Amino acid sequence: MSENVRVRFAPSPTGYLHVGGARTALFNWLYARHHGGTFILRIEDTDKQRNTTEAVQVVYDSLRWLGLDWDEGPEIGGDHDPYFQSERDAIYESYFQRLQEGGHLYQDKDGGAWRFRFTREVVEVDDLICGPVAFDFANVEITPDMTIRRPDGSWIFHFVNVVDDIEMRMTHVIRGEDHLPNTPKHLQLYRALGVVPPRFAHIPLILNKDGSKMSKRDQGASINSYIEGGYAPEAVRNYFCLLGWSPKDDTEVLPLDQLIARFDLDAVNRKGAHFDIAKCDWFNGQYIQRMPMERYLELAQPWLAQAGIVAPTEQLEPVLALEKMKVTHFREIPDRISFFFTEDYAYDLAAVEKTLRKPGALERLAQIAGTYSVLETFDAMTLEAKLKELAGSLGVKPAEFIHPTRVAVSGRGVGPSLYHMLEVLGKGRTLARIQQTLTRFAA
Ligand code: GLU
DSSP, rough: SSSSSEEEEEOOOOOOOOOHHHHHHHHHHHHHHHHOOOOOOOOOOOOTTTHHHHHHHHHHHHHHHTTOOOSOOOOSSSSSOOOOOGGOOOHHHHHHHHHTTTTTTTEEESSEEEEEOSSSSEEEETTTEEEEEEEOOOOOOOOOOOOEEEETTBBHHHHHHHHHHHHHOOEEEEEGGGGGGGGHHHHHHHHHHTOOOOOEEEEEEEEEETTTBOTTTSSBBBBHHHHTTTTOHHHHHHHTTTBBOOSSSSOOOOHHHHHHOOOOOGBOOOOOOOOOOHHHHEEEEEEESOOOOOHHHHHHHHHHHTTTTTOHHHHHHHHHHTTTTTTTGGHHHHHHHEEEEEEEOOOOHHHHIHHHHHIHHHHHHHHHHHHHHTOOOOHHHHHHHHHHHHHHHHHHTTHHHHHHHHHHHHHOOOOSSSHHHHHHHHHHHHHHHHHHHHHHHHH
């Protein structure tokens, strides 16, 4: 590619980053990375009431969480133009003057707002995704001249958006399809300013499963809900890629280098993308299963800390490994494994009723403790063989030993594979826990 790709994400901070905005940022970022171009973050904060420092912080945090680093924009060092629209007033003034000198502007008689005079013709948008789309601007009743500046001097989105895209030398504008009807207006501004417009690519909206537009309240709408919901950023990012784009084969789980290598605008669909939180959860589980132990521990760590589970890595790792193939969200982990880290674990009443209160259960617990107490090797394979051998010699099903043992050492009726769990607990703690259970439920 001869031209150097320059794309941007231009959010208006609202206090949360919507999944649609995040996906727009992601597609721009992927496009830049795929073509070795530049990805710019620009904060469109002309609406003064809504734009707070916290709202901007949410944008940074969400993008960083998704791993979408920007090459130009706020907080990047060096001398450069400001990337907040609120700081670019002088630039807008100069473009405003150019339009005025060119005779493209006039002031409303009543309120004093400034309008841009449209050329009355059919404007064709040649969109990279939607194809050619014609908009008829011939009728002034249907498309009245647009306001670009309010009576109080503040700027209207269309004008500053175009000025910034010119000033920042954008080669492509990749944004949500809701902006497609704005594009002919923008093209009119480019023409009046004598600037060749960038290429436009409008990506399909994200819809709920029932086809309705995704709103703020819908589950999974806010990036914060993923951060707080125990998702792995790489899984969410991968899922978001597939909202409107698909690799040409059926592969779904794609590592980042593959996503960058394969992403391009020609494979973005025209139809709306259906959002499915269950699918996102599936990706999360898949990523957890496949991720290196180190990353799994790293992502689990904040959740463990929050639950007050603190232990050295050598102790955490084998315990967490037991659940790696089963976990869907990191937030589930503390509850799944808490019993490993206290001898004062709670006994689930239903599990106690169902297994420990069963006639003969406590005798069998004592028997398995006897069998296990003489073992020198305390690994899952040996533990399984010995339990089955004991059950066989007494003519009962292994389950009659498995269930009470599980409840005895964990207090629960469900959990990781029993033998692996016992191996991780170790001989001393296993036997102590069985003993403690026998004492407690003997009466
Ligand atoms: N601030 C606009 C938005 O958030 C940007 C639109 C664009 O990307 O051109 O929708």
